[in-house]
Amino acid sequence: MKAQTTAIDAEGARVAAGDLAATMAALGTRARLAAASLALAAPEQKSAALRAAAAALRQDAAAVLAANAADLAAAADLGPALRDRLMLDESRVIAMARGLEEIAALPDPVGAVIADWTRPNGLRITRVRVPLGVIGIIYESRPNVTADAGGLCLKSGNACILRGGSESFHSSRAIHRALVRGLVEAGLDPAAIQLVPTKERAAVGHLLAMSDSLDLIVPRGGKSLIERVQRESRVPVLAHLDGNCHVYVDQAADLAMARAIVLNAKMRRTGVCGAAETLLVDARAAARLLPPILADLIAAGCEIRGDEATMALDARVRQAHDADWDAEYLDAIIAVKQVSGVEGAIAHIARHGSHHTEAIVTADEAAARLFLDRVDSAIVLHNASTQFADGGEFGMGAEIGIATGKLHARGPVGVEQLTSFKYEIYGQGQVRP
Amino acid sequence: MKAQTTAIDAEGARVAAGDLAATMAALGTRARLAAASLALAAPEQKSAALRAAAAALRQDAAAVLAANAADLAAAADLGPALRDRLMLDESRVIAMARGLEEIAALPDPVGAVIADWTRPNGLRITRVRVPLGVIGIIYESRPNVTADAGGLCLKSGNACILRGGSESFHSSRAIHRALVRGLVEAGLDPAAIQLVPTKERAAVGHLLAMSDSLDLIVPRGGKSLIERVQRESRVPVLAHLDGNCHVYVDQAADLAMARAIVLNAKMRRTGVCGAAETLLVDARAAARLLPPILADLIAAGCEIRGDEATMALDARVRQAHDADWDAEYLDAIIAVKQVSGVEGAIAHIARHGSHHTEAIVTADEAAARLFLDRVDSAIVLHNASTQFADGGEFGMGAEIGIATGKLHARGPVGVEQLTSFKYEIYGQGQVRP
Numbered sequence: 001m002k003a004q005t006t007a008i009d010a011e012g013a014r015v016a017a018g019d020l021a022a023t024m025a026a027l028g029t030r031a032r033l034a035a036a037s038l039a040l041a042a043p044e045q046k047s048a049a050l051r052a053a054a055a056a057l058r059q060d061a062a063a064v065l066a067a068n069a070a071d072l073a074a075a076a077d078l079g080p081a082l083r084d085r086l087m088l089d090e091s092r093v094i095a096m097a098r099g100l101e102e103i104a105a106l107p108d109p110v111g112a113v114i115a116d117w118t119r120p121n122g123l124r125i126t127r128v129r130v131p132l133g134v135i136g137i138i139y140e141s142r143p144n145v146t147a148d149a150g151g152l153c154l155k156s157g158n159a160c161i162l163r164g165g166s167e168s169f170h171s172s173r174a175i176h177r178a179l180v181r182g183l184v185e186a187g188l189d190p191a192a193i194q195l196v197p198t199k200e201r202a203a204v205g206h207l208l209a210m211s212d213s214l215d216l217i218v219p220r221g222g223k224s225l226i227e228r229v230q231r232e233s234r235v236p237v238l239a240h241l242d243g244n245c246h247v248y249v250d251q252a253a254d255l256a257m258a259r260a261i262v263l264n265a266k267m268r269r270t271g272v273c274g275a276a277e278t279l280l281v282d283a284r285a286a287a288r289l290l291p292p293i294l295a296d297l298i299a300a301g302c303e304i305r306g307d308e309a310t311m312a313l314d315a316r317v318r319q320a321h322d323a324d325w326d327a328e329y330l331d332a333i334i335a336v337k338q339v340s341g342v343e344g345a346i347a348h349i350a351r352h353g354s355h356h357t358e359a360i361v362t363a364d365e366a367a368a369r370l371f372l373d374r375v376d377s378a379i380v381l382h383n384a385s386t387q388f389a390d391g392g393e394f395g396m397g398a399e400i401g402i403a404t405g406k407l408h409a410r411g412p413v414g415v416e417q418l419t420s421f422k423y424e425i426y427g428q429g430q431v432r433p
Numbered sequence: 434m435k436a437q438t439t440a441i442d443a444e445g446a447r448v449a450a451g452d453l454a455a456t457m458a459a460l461g462t463r464a465r466l467a468a469a470s471l472a473l474a475a476p477e478q479k480s481a482a483l484r485a486a487a488a489a490l491r492q493d494a495a496a497v498l499a500a501n502a503a504d505l506a507a508a509a510d511l512g513p514a515l516r517d518r519l520m521l522d523e524s525r526v527i528a529m530a531r532g533l534e535e536i537a538a539l540p541d542p543v544g545a546v547i548a549d550w551t552r553p554n555g556l557r558i559t560r561v562r563v564p565l566g567v568i569g570i571i572y573e574s575r576p577n578v579t580a581d582a583g584g585l586c587l588k589s590g591n592a593c594i595l596r597g598g599s600e601s602f603h604s605s606r607a608i609h610r611a612l613v614r615g616l617v618e619a620g621l622d623p624a625a626i627q628l629v630p631t632k633e634r635a636a637v638g639h640l641l642a643m644s645d646s647l648d649l650i651v652p653r654g655g656k657s658l659i660e661r662v663q664r665e666s667r668v669p670v671l672a673h674l675d676g677n678c679h680v681y682v683d684q685a686a687d688l689a690m691a692r693a694i695v696l697n698a699k700m701r702r703t704g705v706c707g708a709a710e711t712l713l714v715d716a717r718a719a720a721r722l723l724p725p726i727l728a729d730l731i732a733a734g735c736e737i738r739g740d741e742a743t744m745a746l747d748a749r750v751r752q753a754h755d756a757d758w759d760a761e762y763l764d765a766i767i768a769v770k771q772v773s774g775v776e777g778a779i780a781h782i783a784r785h786g787s788h789h790t791e792a793i794v795t796a797d798e799a800a801a802r803l804f805l806d807r808v809d810s811a812i813v814l815h816n817a818s819t820q821f822a823d824g825g826e827f828g829m830g831a832e833i834g835i836a837t838g839k840l841h842a843r844g845p846v847g848v849e850q851l852t853s854f855k856y857e858i859y860g861q862g863q864v865r866p
Contacts, residue, residue, distance in 0.1 A: 036783075040806065119828055123817055130809075132839050215839055236669075236840050257862040264864035350469075372857045373473065376563075384556055384860025393865065394856075395552055406565050406648055406853035407669050408841040420839035423827075424805045427817025429690040431697035432826065 020198065024206040027161050028213025030191035031134045035159035038192050039131045043108035045186050050104035050151055053182025054097040057147065060178055061093045067174035068143065075141075075167040085142045086168055096147040096175065099398060100182075103151040106397040109416045110157040124426040129419045131157030133215035136207045137400075138229060140221040141165030146175040149218075150193040152400050154183075156418035159192045161214070163207060165221075166199040173197075208233040218413075220401055238409055240401030242328045243273040243356030245386045248345035248371065250362035251285035255292065257383060258361045262293050264385040265359065267300045271330050273402055274357050274379075274389030278325060280345045283309065283338040290336070297334060306336040325352045342367040346374050353377060355404050357389040378404060378411040453631065457639040460594050461646025463624035464567040468592035471625050472564045476541035478619050483537035483584055486615025487530040490580070493611055494526045500607035501576065508574075508600040514704075518575045519601055529580040529608065532831060533615075536584040539830040542849045543590040557859040562852045564590030566648035569640045570833075571662060573654035574598030579608040582651075583626040585833050587616075589851035592625045594647070596640060598654075599632040641666040651846075653834055671842055673834030675761045676706040676789030678819045681778035681804065683795030684718035688725065690816060691794045695726050697818040698792065700733045704763050706835055707790050707812075707822030711758060713778045716742065716771040723769070730767060739769040758785040775800040779807050786810060788837050790822040811837060811844040 038046075057064065068088040075086060115127040135158045137149040146164055153160035164172040176195040183190050196203045208217065211234040218238050219229040226239050247265050249258045265276035281290050286309065294304055294314045304310070305320040317336070324335040325348070339345050342360070349358055359381040360371040368382040379389050379402075391399025391412030400418070403409040409417035471479075490497065501521040508519060548560040568591045570582040579597055586593035597605040609628040616623050629636045641650065644667040651671050652662040659672050680698050682691045698709035714723050719742065727737055727747045737743070738753040750769070757768040758781070772778050775793070782791055792814040793804040801815040812822050812835075824832025824845030833851070836842040842850035 036809075039809075117828065119826070123821065123826075125827060133809075234664075236838070238840075254862070260862060260864050268865055376469075376472075376566075377855065379856045379858065381858040381860060384858055384863040385865050387865040388556065388858065388863070390865075393552070393556075394558060395550065405669070407671075410853055411856050420843055422810065423812045423844050425812065425814040425817055425821065427814060429687070429693060430817040430821070431693050432701055432818050432820040432823075 020200055020202055021206065023198065024196070024203060024210065025213075027194050027196065028134070028210050031159040031161055031194060032213055034189040034191040035131065035133050037189050038154070038159055039110070039157050041157065041188060043110070045188060046108065046154055046157070047104040049154060049182045049186035049188050050100045051182070052185040053147075053151070053179045054100040054104070056178035056181040057093060057097040057100070057175065060174065061090060064088060064093055064171065064174040064178070065090070067170035070170050071141075071168055078167060082141065082167075085140070086171070088143055088171060092144065096144050099144075099148055100151045103155050103398050103415070106155060106415060108155070109419050114421060121430055122428060123430055126424045126426075127421050128424050129416075129421050132418060132420050133158060134213055135160045135418065136163070136210070136214045136217040136235065137161070138163045138204060138207065138217065138219045138221070138225065139165065140225065141168035143168045143171035143175055145220060146172040146195070147179065148398055149220075149400060150176070150179045152398055152415055152418060154192060156415040158418055159194075161194050161196065161207065163196040163203060166201070169199050205232070208235060211235050218400060238403055238413065239405055240413070241354060241356070241404045242330065243275075243389070243402065243404070244277050244326065244328045244352065244354040245274060245356055245389070246278045246280055246345070246349050246353060246358045247276045247386060248280040248339070248342070248349075248358070248360045249282065249289055249293070250342060250360060250364060250367050251282040251289075252364035252367060253282075253285075253289060253361040254363055255289055258289060259293050259296050261359065261361050261383070261385050263296045263300060265387055266297060266334050267302060267332065268385070268387050270332050272387065272390075274386050275330065276334065276359075276386050277328055278335040278337065278352070280337055280339045280348055281310075282341055283344075284341065286310070286338045287313065290338075294336070301332050303333040304336055305333065307338060309338045310336045328354070342370050346371060349375055349377075356402060357381070357386045359384060359386050378402065453633055453635055454639065456631065457629070457636060457643065458646075460627050460629065461567070461643050464592040464594055464627060465646055467622040467624040468564065468566050470622050471587070471592055472543070472590050474590065474621060476543070478621060479541065479587055479590070480537040482615045482619035482621050483533045483587060484615070485618040486580075486584070486612045487533040487537070489611035489614040490526060490530040490533070490608065493607065494523060497521060497526055497604065497607040497611070498523070500603035503603045504574075504601055511600060515574065515600075518573070519604070521576055521604060525577065529577050532577075532581055533584045536588050536831050536848070539588060539848060541588070542852050547854060554863055555861060556863055559857045559859075560854050561857050562849075562854050565851060565853050566591060567646055568593045568851065569596070569643070569647045569650040569668065570594070571596045571637055571640065571650065571652045571654070571658065572598065573658065574601035576601045576604035576608055578653060579605040579628070580612065581831055582653075582833055583609070583612045585831055585848055585851060587625060589848040591851055592627075594627050594629065594640065596629040596636060599634070602632050638665070641668060644668050651833060671836055671846065672838055673846070674787060674789070674837045675763065676708075676822070676835070676837070677710050677759065677761045677785065677787040678707060678789055678822070679711045679713055679778070679782050679786060679791045680709045680819060681713040681772070681775070681782075681791070681793045682715065682722055682726070683775060683793060683797060683800050684715040684722075685797035685800060686718075686722060686794040687796055688722055691722060692726055692729050694792065694794050694816070694818050696729045696733060698820055699730060699767050700735060700765065701818070701820045703765050705820065705823075707819050708763065709767065709792075709819050710761055711768040711770065711785070713770055713772045713781055714743075715774055716777070717774065719743070719771045720746065723771075727769070734765050736766045737769055738766065740771060742771045743769045761787070775803050779804060782808055782810075789835060790814070790819045792817060792819050811835065
């Protein structure tokens with residue numbers, strides 16, 4: 001691959017052709033040093049840095065918006081959805097600042113004693129939360145992730161190296177400047193939050209190979225990005241995949257509750273990972289339960305793709321094809337299938353689900369128990385909407401995504417999930433027999 | 434690579450040339466099915482299987498020993514240390530059986546409610562421990578690992594695929610048969626514990642690529658094995674590396690305590706990962722503290738490799754070279770260096786340590802606090818021997834190794850560390866505003 005010189009704005013570091021490897025290595029070295037000091041920073045110092053960064057963002061809103069205007073102008077061929085993700089306005093800048101203040105107000109996870117016990121030989125063993133170290137975050141052109149990810153890493157005592165999408169390069173740099181001002185004002189190492197100072201795509205490949213400098217990589221974005229990261233990374237990856245979430249309406253469901261939950265799970269916001277993509281209905285009660293649910297969805301503008309039994313209930317239902325059971329529409333479309341009770345629902349989810357979030361609506365406690373026990377997903381709900389799959393709704397404050405893997409973190413990834421722990425053991429001279 | 438037919442003993446599955454891929458895929462499919470049922474098995478059923486396996490091992494001891502004799506005869510060119518690891522005798526078989534009984538007696542980790550809170554909207558959120566799924570264990574020719582690893586995976590509700598070293602092939606098969614008898618007697622799927630039925634080395638490469646069938650790979654063995662697994666695996670890896678463990682003796686150490694701890698940390702067993710490899714001594718007190726400590730070690734048969742200041746204290750000290758500070762001797766050798774107080778010790782460990790286990794000996798609480806806070810290791814001890822780095826000593830029952838990474842598990846890996854969790858959420862019809 002040919003290295004390519006990339007123009008960097010006036011204040012930024014300049015990355016000459018061929019210097020990318022050195023630039024990335026330097027980021028890693030600075031991050032390791034910053035992580036060592038950040039791990040020991042007082043909770044108040046980190047909170048102060050977050051509040052100062054929020055203040056700087058508010059103060060510099062005009063500069064951030066100007067940088068964003070430049071990004072938007074250069075990305076004229078972006079589709080409307082991506083353009084909306086890239087676009088900032090004053091209220092979005094203020095929302096970022098408020099997000100940083102909310103992270104500042106969270107309890108500090110570092111140093112918390114998670115477990116504490118004493119052995120028969122008198123050794124006292126404590127398990128204490130510590131930061132992971134250095135976290136690399138690779139994301140698409142959503143400038144607000146710069147603030148969210150930087151803030152969450154700082155709160156959890158981790159240094160981070162941020163690599164945003166190239167279309168959001170100037171916006172991210174402007175936001176990053178505010179974060180650095182916050183760090184400096186609080187007396188923390190400005191290298192605690194670093195942004196890759198170049199648009200060169202090869203920078204991602206370097207990050208994925210920096211196993212000496214990085215303890216974790218979190219990719220945020222579409223499937224192709226995440227799959228590339230999982231395939232190539234030499235650094236451990238915490239993957240935040242989309243969700244093919246299911247709602248199962250059991251024959252013992254309360255109809256009014258089922259209508260409210262299905263409508264909310266699908267239509268409250270269709271683009272979030274906790275949005276329902278498939279509705280499963282107990283075939284024994286479908287004739288009674290399904291028509292009003294379908295009518296609600298259609299009235300709200302949702303397209304229905306159903307199996308034959310469902311098509312027979314409403315002429316507006318289109319035919320579902322095999323691919324629909326695996327689809328994550330992230331849109332106002334839902335696949336609907338009639339299944340043979342809770343066992344049928346569990347079997348369908350085992351085959352087509354993505355281990356993210358699934359809900360059962362039923363008044364039958366035994367059916368609910370079976371569903372919650374046997375559905376192998378990060379989040380399983382009884383009589384509640386799948387749209388609660390969110391760190392904020394869990395009371396965790398901000399989140400960096402929903403982990404669909406089973407190792408380290410599962411479900412919403414907040415500041416606690418960005419930590420590890422160590423065992424601190426207190427003796428009085430004990431030796432092992 | 435040329436596929437090669439391998440003789441399998443009379444009862445075993447036969448793996449014909451070229452069929453390895455199909456054999457491995459079939460193991461994966463059976464393991465997934467077994468994992469689904471095992472995740473729901475009652476605690477008593479798993480314990481009964483473990484006790485029945487222990488009974489079968491005792492009953493079949495003669496067959497196990499005969500298989501082991503065949504392995505030993507075929508491995509005539511093995512060095513004495515590896516030969517000792519491969520060798521079984523009646524007491525070792527009984528120790529394996531007792532290990533299974535101890536695992537049976539542990540609390541069952543699956544289904545434990547780790548957290549339970551209610552949100553202002555009435556949603557009750559619980560965090561419940563669940564198995565990881567299917568675990569692959571790749572180990573060297575230590576037949577007892579077959580029983581330990583199989584037992585720990587079963588207790589934690591995980592199906593497993595075991596791949597032992599080829600020199601222990603027949604021993605592992607004989608032990609595996611006892612485990613399967615235990616599963617069958619307790620009414621569990623015999624595929625819950627599978628052993629790769631061939632010595633073909635290419636089987637390891639297949640395992641490392643089985644990301645659909647395996648949720649985790651645990652390599653147990655030397656550095657080259659672990660590095661290969663970390664490099665090649667498409668499945669998440671929980672690595673159990675050796676430890677370059679340090680003891681730091683501070684100027685405020687009680688001399689008698691320091692002598693006892695250093696001697697134990699180095700010499701109790703030199704081949705375990707928690708054995709001390711480097712002794713750091715506060716330069717301000719070395720003239721007083723170090724001579725009796727060195728005399729103890731030398732009297733116990735330990736070779737000393739010291740820096741110049743240490744060589745000046747005892748003529749029997751050999752010169753340490755740069756490589757000694759990074760060495761994991763796993764032998765009766767220790768590197769000794771004088772450092773500038775606790776800060777000097779922390780800096781040395783940051784540079785040369787392996788993030789495993791380090792101890793400080795001191796009566797100075799402030800120095801101990803600094804050491805415990807700033808040394809970035811899985812286990813840090815104040816006034817106790819590094820040889821306590823062991824799941825059994827932590828009260829966790831058996832362990833599968835010590836994790837030196839920071840993700841998911843850190844420190845001793847027991848049954849709890851082989852689990853994940855899910856969020857079970859109980860609502861009364863809540864939808865998200």
